[in-house]
Amino acid sequence: MKRILITVGASVLVLLMFPRCAKVVSPTGGPKDTIPPVLVNSNPKPNATGFSGQKIVLEFDEFIQLKELHQKLLVSPPLKSKPQPKQKGKKLELELTDTLKPNTTYTFYFSDAVRDNNEGNPIKNFIFSFSTGQTIDTLTLSGRVLNAITNEPVENALVMLYDSFTDTLPYITLPNHITKTDKDGKFTLVNLKPIKYKLVVVDDKNGNYLYNQGSESIGFISNEVNPSDKTPKSISIRLFREELPNQIVTGYDRPERNILSLSFSRKPVGGFSLKPIDRLKLTNWYVVEPDNNGDTLKLWIVNDEIANRDTLMAILEYQKTDSLYRLKPQTDTLRFLYYKEEVQQSKRKGKKDETAQVKKGFTVSTSLPSDRMVIPNVPFEFTLPMPIRKADNTKISIFNTTDSIADEQIKLKVDSLNPRIFRFEKDWKPNTSYKLTILPGAFEDYTGQTNDTLMLEMIGADPEKYGILRINLTGVSKSVVVELLSEKGIPVDARTIQGNGIVEFSFVKPGKYRLRFIDDSNSNGKWDSGCYMKRIQPERVIYFTDEKTKGVINIRANWDSELQFSLKQE
Template identity: 35%
Template sequence: MGRKILGFIFLFIILLVSYQCAQRGTPTGGPKDITPPKLLKAEPANLSTNFSEKKIRLYFDELVKLKDIQKQLIISPPLKYAPILSPLGGANKFVEITLKDTLEPNTTYTLNFGRGIVDNNEENAIPFFTYIFSTGDYIDSLELSGVVTDAFNKKVDQFISVMLYKIDTSYTDSTIYKRPPNYITNTLDSAVIFKLKNLKEGKYALFGIKDAANNNVFDQKTDKIGFVEDTINLPTDSIYLLNLFKEIPDYGVAVPSMVASNKISFGYYGDGSAISIEPINALPDTVKSIVVKERDKDTLNFWFTPFEMDSILFSITNEQLKLKDTFNVKNRKVAFDSLKISMNQRGNIEFDQPINLQINTPLISFDTTKIKLMDKDSVPIVHTITLDTLENQLNFDFTIATGQNYQLDLFPGAITDFFEQTNDTISYNLRTKSPADYGNLTLNLNANTIQYPIIVQLTNEKGEVQREIYAKESQSFEFINLNPGKYLARVIYDLNGNGKWDTGNYLKKIQPERVSYYPTTIELRANWEKIETFNLIE
């Protein structure tokens, strides 16, 4: 009995001690750590001269790690071989950089880590931390600053590389395509201001690049570019603007591919308006063929009636540039691409937006007697239909009323394609909302002088055009029957009068056409009449 009592007492003591230990270990919380790591020392010291080391160590007051360092670290001038960095995938109280390059003599180097060094727990970054050294007797100290904008979009891309090339006997306009710059920095997050530091006196060319491949050179097919036309003379106190745009690529043809048993696709770059495609080897007399541009793509499709073959040899000629390419396309076991019809607007239709039937195979003819358009009371609607051979579609034109329902019927044989395929019965139901479901917006442009013609556009927040008005002279810009939502407004200065925005070209020294954005988002609600004044800065 005494042993049982002692056992109970012992168990009670164990439980009590465990409870107290558990209580002591309960976290009590506290303020979140928002302090970034601090550099304690560097070996060799920051701002060292006559630098000749291969390794650099940066010691911090807490455990640090490297985050997105391949994107964050910018070395100026760029090195041919990327340095070895540690720790990778772990944490340490120091960051080690092992240089693999032979450094240039009498040159100031800057290692800008961006936000790539963070503490181990909360990932607080040391913003724009830099380590600088010189292989010569002094540190270069000149600076250059400026602003990055996007020529067409309101929002500027992140991580724009700002590049400075020294103009010497080896520099040409094509240098930017071939080798990295002498100095480089980049913008981070949503920043639009840049500053290049520790520069040497001299003459330079200044560029901004959205460097898709992160290779520190300009690739016309993938990169945006902005350039300053004038030579930069350092030292300078000027503030420079880099307005980025995507060039129309130089003409080129991709390797064609047989994508269906009756279709071979030829992709191209640049202007394809003067391309002709011809089979070199003779096709059987029973084979018909036609070339049609694919809608919304830089692709030409060679359509043909299928036949037994191993391959077809093609000649692709750009008549304007007098260029010719030859491709051999081998036969593949792929399905026949048959007739499919779709409508560009379904359900609720938008005012001032075209209504068309889009066909995937080459459209040859249509029969208006087999196409009916009626309103909700089954009253026929007066309309016209036109065949658009460039877009391979049927365009419908009729007066669209608010609060109305429409039914479009295609009866068998209404549409005939290149392969003599016809449609079955198809019905589309379309409708518009009542006037009270829409809003109206009037934009008044305010400027001392405006150079016409201009294009005034409303876009959604993604930059997709919702409405536009082309003007050759001063007028009020009224956008009626708009869906409720948030809009951006912009003015395109159509200098060449071709009815669209034109991009720039670096080698031709052409800047893109100017675009002005309304400073804030315009919110429009149902049954609203809104008037906004757009102040344009000339």
């Protein structure tokens, strides 16, 4: 007993001598909470019938928080005024300011806006429904919305159902049912009636539940859709931006003394003409250069007398869309002004106008890549700073420095759209050095200026340093545009094929690529958007993919790659 007392006393003495060695440890709280709130009570009850109140109360099993409820809450059919939310601990109250329709099933789509207060665990795809009538609708409709060009899923697109089939409904009438797509572009409409519906999708940018043409994209199902009480077959909708149907002049300007600009709502159908108001018979006083879309036009003034006018009054004749969407001849009077303060001040002071001095030459830029490799029969481009009046092939020469011989004369061709671009093609020999010389006078603009001398050195590409890609295409209905893309989706090259056959890309630099196919139904060599009112879907865009490479094609030097691909629709 004495020994025990001595031992206990020694232990107490040690603790008193080293008080800082004691450490208080908080009890562990267990595993992290990952369970979202659970609805335990509500007024009305879920899927209740005969509801006539103006307030909805939802009670959960734990305290909640709301994240972006105003943006995420969607009520179907849509209400004119959004419900006013009020959070009280574990309860969420929704005050309804609109009068509910009789005999109607209402569905509240909360998305992931309701979360627990501690960890923020959301109730995913939380939906609450009730009916103002004696029955509740129970059918569903599911699908997915993809971007028509990229095939990527579209998030937050508004999916709208109508119980009638007038084409103008999306422009003027609120839908009968709505929902939004998730991050994967998927959607599910619930509590639908056993009737046929019209389905339209828009990226509702202003939140008015209508289609605003020109500022929003649209997608639609051409035929009627039928909801189901079973697991429905998912439908696919392609979202696209329509070309504006109205053809009008949207702007005009004179950014430089010798340049006018005209902007249309779309590429002008039927062409146009612009004439000085005092010289209506004057022709060929400007050269047109459209942008890539064709709706903005740059007009290069090539008449000195017109260019020297500070004020130019001109008559524009073009086709304008009337109220019935018909193109009718239209005549507008436009006033183009050019004025620079510093020029006028220098003239008043008797100083020489330096801006009026004529340059002796201009620079020609080319498409020669940084590695100076030129590929056989790939167009070699010259880009000029302004349109030209005359091109002289004899002042452009190519000398084969490897064999010490002069090559045959090139043949220049002007671009069909851009008057500042000229091209020529040549069968460059592999591993052969060339010198290209452009002498003054090869290009002469409308002011009499000619190009500066330009000398370039280049080498014919060695085919063994490049790869070849061949695609055996089947399932082609009319024609297909085959685009070779970089791994990041940037266009590298393109080919067009009519019907089934083999498409070949040669002299492909080693690297990783992708393939995109445009089902060119009208055989115009480019992708065309759709038209909702004419019930025309956008042309299909298909990306090559496979499970092994995820669509990435590895091109190696001195290697032929071949693949099979079918465009046949499933």
